[in-house]
Amino acid sequence: MMSIKYIDLSLQTKKIAPELSNIFKEVISSGQFVGGKYINKFERNMSKFLGVKYCVALNSGTDALTFAMHSLGIKRGDEVITPPNSFVASTAAIIHLGAKPIFVDVLEDQNLDFSKIEKSLTKKTKAIMPVHLTGRPCEMKEIMKIAKKYNLKVIEDSAQSIGTRYNQKKVGTIGDVGCFSAHPLKNLNALGDAGYLATNNRKIYEKIKDLSNHGMTKRNTIYRFGHVSRMDSLQASILGFKLKNLNSVILQRRKNYEIYRNNLNRKHIFFPEEKKYQYNTYHTFVIQVKNRNKLKKFLEAKKIETSIHYPVPIHLQPAAKFLGYKIGDFPIAENQSKKILTLPIHQDLRQIDILRICKEVNSFYN
Numbered sequence: 001m002m003s004i005k006y007i008d009l010s011l012q013t014k015k016i017a018p019e020l021s022n023i024f025k026e027v028i029s030s031g032q033f034v035g036g037k038y039i040n041k042f043e044r045n046m047s048k049f050l051g052v053k054y055c056v057a058l059n060s061g062t063d064a065l066t067f068a069m070h071s072l073g074i075k076r077g078d079e080v081i082t083p084p085n086s087f088v089a090s091t092a093a094i095i096h097l098g099a100k101p102i103f104v105d106v107l108e109d110q111n112l113d114f115s116k117i118e119k120s121l122t123k124k125t126k127a128i129m130p131v132h133l134t135g136r137p138c139e140m141k142e143i144m145k146i147a148k149k150y151n152l153k154v155i156e157d158s159a160q161s162i163g164t165r166y167n168q169k170k171v172g173t174i175g176d177v178g179c180f181s182a183h184p185l186k187n188l189n190a191l192g193d194a195g196y197l198a199t200n201n202r203k204i205y206e207k208i209k210d211l212s213n214h215g216m217t218k219r220n221t222i223y224r225f226g227h228v229s230r231m232d233s234l235q236a237s238i239l240g241f242k243l244k245n246l247n248s249v250i251l252q253r254r255k256n257y258e259i260y261r262n263n264l265n266r267k268h269i270f271f272p273e274e275k276k277y278q279y280n281t282y283h284t285f286v287i288q289v290k291n292r293n294k295l296k297k298f299l300e301a302k303k304i305e306t307s308i309h310y311p312v313p314i315h316l317q318p319a320a321k322f323l324g325y326k327i328g329d330f331p332i333a334e335n336q337s338k339k340i341l342t343l344p345i346h347q348d349l350r351q352i353d354i355l356r357i358c359k360e361v362n363s364f365y366n
């Protein structure tokens with residue numbers, strides 16, 4: 001029995017080894033390792049792909065979130081609305097600015113429940129950070145409506161959702177700033193850490209560009225002290241190359257989802273359907289089931305690798321203790337954390353692999 005991996009980065013890389021090798025040779029011989037033409041080109045191409053005016057290449061999605069909030073004026077004592085079931089970095093970025101994450105529960109599709117935002121607002125609320133989890137867009141129309149009404153900034157954590165659309169608009173281009181990760185596990189992935197952000201606001205763009213590069217607007221004049229968080233030329237060049245193929249990666253993942261959709265027994269297995277106005281990129285494919293841990297073990301024995309994103313909601317992590325949340329505060333997210341299981345959906349899977357996964361999952365419940 002062949003094992004089915006949750007993700008296979010060495011296979012993915014092997015398939016483009018000659019192209020990668022050419023990129024290495026070119027960048028190495030150019031002598032431009034930080035900043036310069038490879039970065040400019042990536043930023044230009046990414047802006048075009050997303051349909052925004054500006055993009056900044058950074059060294060991680062986490063830094064994109066931090067710089068986005070900082071440039072929008074989020075500071076010590078401010079409150080930021082965000083879901084408790086994200087990857088820990090969304091919340092960590094808020095904390096490191098001295099601001100306070102205010103968690104709001106999620107919908108059945110694991111994304112922010114907009115109907116619960118208004119009652120969590122206080123005089124200190126400055127921003128909403130929706131997270132487009134799993135490659136599925138949040139209900140942005142409703143979220144933007146609330147943001148306008150209360151004059152709040154919107155930072156879209158789009159780390160899992162490059163190419164995802166909401167009403168034809170790419171996520172990360174709807175709020176004030178969209179933040180993306182190119183970590184090896186994301187759909188558009190570097191060979192190491194990388195991230196980028198998107199905005200239509202020139203002032204914010206210029207501020208973040210400076211901040212990420214020691215605050216050096218000009219070589220020898222510093223208007224504000226900065227950080228160092230630049231994407232390097234090698235990663236920018238690799239991402240630029242992979243960007244050309246991103247739509248076909250997304251289409252393959254969508255095809256894989258269709259196979260799951262047509263073959264999983266939905267009497268026992270829940271997963272949210274894609275709505276008409278959504279275009280999901282399936283960064284992950286998450287099912288919600290009873291006896292999740294037993295199913296995971298069962299699949300392991302059948303050599304099918306799965307994952308859980310994420311087994312412990314952020315408000316129940318030991319690090320979050322000082323925020324004062326407790327079990328029962330976010331019943332939907334907490335309940336989902338016990339039922340969710342991420343099945344393999346990456347672009348290199350074969351149809352027979354997915355059919356085998358469906359067969360095994362169905363047989364577990366029969």
Ligand SMILES: *Cc1c(COP(=O)(O)O)cnc(C)c1O
Binds near residue numbers: 063089131182
């Ligand atoms: C991956 C991820 C991040 C962080 O991105 P890095 O590039 O690893 O810093 C932030 N938020 C979400 C939802 C993510 O999935």
